[in-house]
Amino acid sequence: MASPRRQRLRPDVRLPQILDAAVEEFAVRGYAGASMTAIAGRAGVAKGLLYHYFPAGKADLFRAAVRSCVQPAFAEAEAILASRAGSRRALLRALVDMAYARLTGQPRDQVLFRLIVSEADRFPEIAEFYQAEVLSPTFALVRAVLRAGVESGEFRPEALEQPGLPQVVLAPVLMASIWRMMLGEARSPDLDAMRDAHADLLVRALSA
């Protein structure tokens, strides 16, 4: 006589279901706009169950959802780096291309970014977390590439003396992502044009 809806699942099955639903809902509606009911509905569970898994409530679910999005996007970058194919210049170009490509193909990454931007001051710890887990490593990676280029003689040595350079190098890719989110594919600046201009700018500015 069990209710047909009532299926007991192990936490490691239910939890991802719930987190996925939460990510999608938060992504579409923002933090304040997403309702627990809607998240539960999307996950196919009852409202009450959300509080079983996240007794502290909505804010906690949000934190968990955001955290669940930060996957090692670095795997690919490090693979490219490891293969050290050709010149540093070609390497740089490959990295830039990869970064732009992700923007097109990985909506989940965009979502993450957007959520963090808009909810950052309601959840300072999330911004902090993002800075520590995503931003800093990425800057470090760029710095490593620059150092390798300088050491091999391809890049100008001054590149290592400017602490703000990695940020400047990365910024256009991130802005391209933000413009896409804001304006839609139709109205946002042309991605290919930006990628080419970006790569060209870097090569000219950094070459020894």
Added chain:
Amino acid sequence: MASPRRQRLRPDVRLPQILDAAVEEFAVRGYAGASMTAIAGRAGVAKGLLYHYFPAGKADLFRAAVRSCVQPAFAEAEAILASRAGSRRALLRALVDMAYARLTGQPRDQVLFRLIVSEADRFPEIAEFYQAEVLSPTFALVRAVLRAGVESGEFRPEALEQPGLPQVVLAPVLMASIWRMMLGEARSPDLDAMRDAHADLLVRALSA
């Protein structure tokens, strides 16, 4: 200093009061998080009055608030441009400096940007408006500077052949602004370092 219960003001006095309060509240809380009650309280008026000035309600007030933020930024840029002081290179540097300076000094501008980023897909018309009234003109302005530089022989002629260049040139300033919003002054990348790296990068990449 008595606060009379009912102070009748001319609309051209009240309206800015209300808009200012709305901008502040939306900035702090986001669209969904800002409450009409709080906006009214901040403006020192009764809730009902908001609907007298914006019968269409919260969304309309939001639009008006965003629009009220736009004008001041361009005035300064055009002033700099008009005073065509010195070389194009110096001009570019002046513009870059101004842009970074605004990010520090004008919280209103940051607010505007953050609101647009986070609420863009709930208010597509605002994103559209921003693109048309702010972004496009700014790109055009950068392009004008580049063209002047090329014509004077200071900049490389290829600079004019890359349609994505203005976006790449501007991106670091905007990202600096976003990082500040997200991470706070303490944790965000160092503004001065970025400005210097940015200006240096441009000069190296663009010089003939």
Added chain:
Amino acid sequence: MASPRRQRLRPDVRLPQILDAAVEEFAVRGYAGASMTAIAGRAGVAKGLLYHYFPAGKADLFRAAVRSCVQPAFAEAEAILASRAGSRRALLRALVDMAYARLTGQPRDQVLFRLIVSEADRFPEIAEFYQAEVLSPTFALVRAVLRAGVESGEFRPEALEQPGLPQVVLAPVLMASIWRMMLGEARSPDLDAMRDAHADLLVRALSA
């Protein structure tokens, strides 16, 4: 330098403007649904002016509006009665026809009736007023016709002994009106069919 909108009119011009607007608005929206703003708008005056003419507010305006609708609908009936054309039977038929005809041609009368029906228990005095000014006289008129018919020998003498007869005689016309209001012209019972059946029924039942 007078504001162009500000036209001072004599009360006997303004008052009908306001009452007409009120009747229309109350008719369309009901008492609770009609807003003072909308009435003022329809009348082409400012909200405040309504309170100048009706200091006691909305309820008072409603009462005045309803009262303004009760015009002597009896003029026509009494004209028919005075012309005593032909037999009482023909007279009765003429009166029935007239009653049904009014239902089609005079939306203002229907409105009045509907308002009274639906707001009667919020405004008991209005129901009272209606009963005294409209209903009672109408019953009396029917009774007079019956008496004349009995005296002339055309109608059965028992017709005068049934105190409920005038109500029964009138009811179908009023119900026809109510059904029209409720169901619209399309779905409500056929007016012509009712009129014929009604007249026939009366003639058969009353003839000596």
Added chain:
Amino acid sequence: MASPRRQRLRPDVRLPQILDAAVEEFAVRGYAGASMTAIAGRAGVAKGLLYHYFPAGKADLFRAAVRSCVQPAFAEAEAILASRAGSRRALLRALVDMAYARLTGQPRDQVLFRLIVSEADRFPEIAEFYQAEVLSPTFALVRAVLRAGVESGEFRPEALEQPGLPQVVLAPVLMASIWRMMLGEARSPDLDAMRDAHADLLVRALSA
């Protein structure tokens, strides 16, 4: 008699509670005048629960409340009809008596009718529903009685040839109900007198 703060009941218990409270409140105040808070209070539940059962809100609750009033009236009429006691004339009289009796004894029925009359044009579907579910069947019932009477030779054959007759036959009862609602028991026409006059009129007009 302690009233526990949170009493969980099965929906098939709560729903009628809520509908009953809604009918009463709508009856007294009309649609616009009835407040969700008051309905919840009358039902002894929190406001929010109303939206649990009627997510579409007030209008939906209103529709459900009206619908919940319909069924009982027909049962009795059909019982009388089934017990085809005595002559058709007696049958007609029994039905007329029943109809008048209901108006006195069953406030729920009056309420229903009043609601439909006054809110018909705000809820066209309800008027439609009323016409289809209540009015048409009632007319059909009257027509069936007439036909049976004609076939048995008690009624004049012409009674079947007048399509408007059922409406005319029923109208006085309904008007009696409306007058009662409008004017109160004290001021409205005498019910007994109407019933007698009504029955007598029908018998005289319909007898062969």
Added chain:
DNA sequence: GATGAATGAGTCTTCATTCAT
């Protein structure tokens, strides 16, 4: 683990009414 009935504080919004101009 899982459900969904139940709550109540909070949100946007409306509107009769007041009153300075």
Added chain:
DNA sequence: GATGAATGAAGACTCATTCAT
């Protein structure tokens, strides 16, 4: 007489959260 800015109370509705089952 006339305006419309300003108010405040009240209304419909939402939603995070609780808890009996």
